Amino acid sequence: MRNGLIASAFALALLSPAVAFAQGSTAAGAVGGAAVGAVVGGPVGAVIGGVAGASIGAAGEPPQEVRSYVVKERQPSVRVEREVVVGEPLPQDVRVYTIPDNSSYEYSVVNDRRVIIEPRTRKVIQIIE
16 A cells, blocks of 8 residues: 555656746756645655656756856847747747757747747747846
């Protein structure tokens, strides 16, 4: 029974960090994973969920060099009617810019906010305030 509970907690903890990945934050991943793990498996579940959430959250975060490049570059801001949110794609008419030496990310400036996107899907990975 106990092994089944631990296995269930571990499985749920591995599935729960999708929310953390959408936020692109290691801390959010750890907290979210720990919370779900604690509900299902108590203290052991919290530990397993926290570790899994932090790992997935860290994997989704752009490297510091990418964030630094996006912050220092000056491009015009584009206005869009809808709110720009992490995990949602940018409209096709929004111009995106490449990042030299890193083809894994592109960026844009939308509604006076810098956003880092995934080039293939145009999904927003991170919003830099």
